[in-house]
Amino acid sequence: MQAKGTAGGWQGKIAGEGSRKRVIFMELKQAIVIRSDLGMGKGKLAAQTSHASLSAYKKCEKENPDDAREWEEQGQKKIVLKVGSEGELLSLYEKMKKEIPCVLIRDAGHTQVEPGSITCFGAGPADEGKINKYCKELKLL
Template sequence: MIYDVLKQAIVIRTDLPLGKGKMAVQVAHASVETFVKVPERDQKKWLAEGQKKIVLRVESEEELLFMFEDAKRAGLPAS
C-alpha cells in the first residue's frame, strides 16, 4: 500500500483494569506486531517519516472489534 503519509493507529480498551506500565507494554507489542506485518517498502516509508503514531481509546471489546473489522475492510494492516 502506498499512502501520502503513514500513521500507525493503536487502539486501547479503557474497560480493562491495566496499570500504566502494563498498558505501555501492550501498546509497544501492538506497534511492533503491526510493523512486522506490513510490506518492507511501507516499513521504510514509515521509519523515514518519523514513525507517526496515534493512540485511540475504546470502551469495550465490541467497539475494538468494530474498529478492527472496519480497518480490514478498508484494506489497512490490522492485528
C-alpha cells in the first residue's frame, strides 16, 4: 500500500501494511565510484563494484538499519560512476564519508592490479539528494 502523507510540512508517502506502516520522506540510493585509470577488465570491474556495494550496505545496516531495510524495499537503487585517478577517488571519498556511510575497497592483488590498490568505494544507501550532491559531475561507468 502506498499513499501520500505529510508531516511538519514535508511530503512523504505511507508504505507498508499493518504494523509495518511508516512514512517515507526520502528516496535512497547507493553510489559506487570506481577508478577508470587502472585498466581493469569487465569481470574485475564487476567484482570490485560488488565488493563496494555489499560492504557499503553492511556498514549502513549497522549504522542506519532503517535506511538499509528501506533501501531494500525501494528496489536497491544504485549508480556506478567513474573517476580518472586515485587522487580524485580519495578526495571524493573524504568529502562523502562525512555524511554518508562509505567504504573504501583495496584489492588483494591476485590478478590485474597491484596488492593494496584502491579500486573503488561504495557510498550509501543514503538520501538520494545527498548522493547526487557529490556525484552530479561524475560520468557513468
